[in-house]
Amino acid sequence: MSINQQLREAIVRVLPEVDMVIGWGPGEDSLHQSPLFMKKPEDVDGFEAGSLSVHNTALYLPDLKGKKIGVVVKGCDSRSVGQLLAEKLIKRDELTIIGFPCRGVIDQDKVAKALADLTNGSIEPGEVRTADFTDEEVVVTAGFEGKEFRLARADVLADKCGRCEYPNAVISDIFVGEKIKTEAKDEYADLAAFEAMSLEERMAFWEKEMERCTRCYACRNACPLCVCRNHCIADSRDPQWLGQANGVREKLFFQIIHASHLAGRCTGCGECERACPVGIPVLLLKRCLSRGVEHLFFYKAGLDPEATPPLMTFEVEERRIKEREWK
């Protein structure tokens, strides 16, 4: 029995005890899925977990607090759930967590780019008719004649999946399938590559990237840990942290707000970056703080729902913080 059949059975078993189960279902075309909210057994037919299950299902949990919820999670989603639990933003006894071994998800932007490169831009992602995913390849048919394109899976895999240390849900009540063993280690290679640039180049980089920003705040809305919702300080006029002006400074400062509010909380699920309609690498700022927190406080967000997040506590003698001499 395939993983998806097992998952569907597990969901149907869980459904009577919960108000709904959150997973993934059919999307706008064969390259996309949408989040699926299953309330009745027949809703479960549309469920599928796979290479297109990009959405972080933990996103909806804080708003649904007080209801009994079943949630199907990839490894990264389960870390978001873990972090929300650690911060007591959701309740463990209201949740039924269904885990499965995730083989990584596809970055749709990379598929679009690969298709454009292969066809000199004559095929657009909206023209994809079918998409099949194997361990090695992504096979898509596209265009009027349904021409076939074979893309190496590794080339179109989301960046976060290439460095994923937790393909299996780190917390789950039901785990379907066999756990994947992985040797991957996230050494923040992307940050190291970025840091090959000088400070001036980095500032110029952000200035150039942020110019495209439309302040749509999709990054914020897609973030499972941005739990302030309508009370975001970026929207507040008193105090006014962020003006209405449309400059690079405002756009960048919003990203600084987002990153600093996620310090020690971000699990690196990459939803902010995926949601960005103009492709700004906003995850980089959050990863830079995650790396800092990991180094300073020996803490990786979302792994232990019982842990106290590092910025909500302190040690009188900090192990990694050196007092600075003023001479």
Add this chain to the structure above:
Amino acid sequence: MAVFSNELRIVAFLCNWCSYGGADTAGVGRFAQSTDLRIVRVPCSGRINPLFIMKALTYGADGVLVSGCHPRDCHYAEGNFYARRRLETIKHLLPTLGIDPGRFEYTWVSASEGQQWQKVVNTFTGQIHALGPAPRLPESPGFENLLAECKAQGAVKTADDTEQTGGGA
């Protein structure tokens, strides 16, 4: 003490109980200090939102200094312990944004340490002057610019324009 002819903008956040008192002690003791510092008095270093620092640096400060009570000496017992974690964390963000991490420092100065305060001010000011004025992101377009741009495209007409062109119908 070095006197700089080109004064830079340094914002200092000092806790009310120790460092602000320390700065006062330095003043009473007439310890000469560089004059680049603008002091913002806050109830406790634990009150300092790391975004205060980021906002100052993004919107034109050349340096930011934070000073509070020594660890274990906080007036509110543990405010500076939380502050220490936050400040140390936010320091990691600066180089990724292209801001020299030396533009932000934090320290502990008690109310009696007037001389230490003088040393901190002069050291930090010297450090910021060594780095020079901070590179700035471009100013956000103000209303005037936007209006001028719209006018240039013929999208907007104001009362003044109508008068200049001989009045509307």
